[in-house]
Amino acid sequence: KVDMAGEVTVDALPYFDKGYDDPGVREAATAMVEEETRRYRPTRNYLNFLAPPNIHAFETDIMKNEFERLEARQPMELLSMRRYDLPIPPSGQRNDITAWEECVKNSHAQLQHQDVRIENLNLMLEHGSNAWRLYNEQLVAMLQDAQKQLQSIKKDIQDVNWERKSEQTKAGEKLRTLEANWVNLVSKNYEIEEAIFHLEVLAKTENAKMAQSHAENGKISLKVAEN
Template sequence: MAGEVVVDALPYIDQGYDEPGVREAASAMVEEECRRFRPTKNYLEHLPPLNVTSFETPMMHTEFERLQNRLPMDTMSMKRYELPPPPSGKLNEEKAWFECVENSQAQLEHQAVRILNLQLMLEYCCPAWQRYLQTLSDCEKIAMKKIAVLRQALQEVNWQRKSLQTKGGEQLKSLEAKWVALVSHNYEIEQACCLAEEYILNMGNQLKTYKQQREEYLRQQQQQQQQQQVVAQQEIEEDVEEKNDETKKDENETEIEEAEDHSQEQVENITTNQDDED
């Protein structure tokens, strides 16, 4: 809602206000905000303009002007209580003496009025003062009743605030406990995820290493097979050559034997022929 002030403080359940340094920190924050705050609108525009001179009387206005101009205050005039004779230049004038007599009569009348006021005060002051005191007492009783009603309303507001804040505090504690549990659970999940990622990374590295080792092993096996094939081929070739050599040797021996046999037969034939001739 526009213009609504949201107060996030719960003084009935918040703790730590009496700890050392808290008040100083709060005062420093308030001073810092007051120093940085720059109002952008007039919050008193709905109120009429303030007239600070509405209670001033002409005398007060004159006195304020005197104070503003730093002029000394006029001393109390005692001329009304004096009975001056005519000036020295008018001692022989009847009019001047009549003015002095009129002034004296005015002073006497003024003093008579004051004496009458004192007599009236002595006669009626006590009852009037008692009535005034009774009026003040009645006003005080009325004001005290209003104060009691306001204090009762204030107490009810405070009790209502305390009840609401206590219930809100219980809900906040419950929600805070749930939040802590969820945060802890999220932390455990994050930790488990980190361990799983680390395990997967390790397994990936191990798999890469195993693949490399397997490729190296296959390459070595292939090389060994190729070497074995080469060796086997060489052995086969050597066996073939040996067999060929043996075959050739056997053929040569057979030819030699046949040649010897043939020679022996020829020798025998020659011998036989010689014998026949003899």
């Protein structure tokens, strides 16, 4: 229910209200929804009051470039393996010492890079298991903390539901008492009105009888006086 100020007032008591499973109730509610659905005809611009969506809010430069590539139907650039090659000097520089020196430097750089990778692998074999064990312990601690927060939130929700149920049950009992009093008062009013109606009818009948009796007595007195 919406009041004049636009505030929503919840006038339902879901923990107390009865009759939802009565025959015909669900069908009546469904019919009301369908009837309102038939009356609602959204226009093409019924969302104009909303701000335009920012479709680029989470778009990065990499994503933008990839979208442009897909739009242009260009193939994906393959991973370059050139740095792992050991090319020899071109055919025109096979006798050039400087060109061969560059190839040797490249070979040394490739070898050094492989040595670093091997060293990293050895370090991972030596310390990787402990690092992963510590990481897993951190994940377990994070999981336990999240579970505690979840249980706390569930408890808060349960407390709110119990409070709502208690308040609605009390309000429902009060409404039931007031409704019973109202029915009792209405019944008494009806009985009083019915009694008054019967008394009025009886009074009219008695008045008519008395008037008729007075009229007859008057006629008798008149005849006696004439004789």
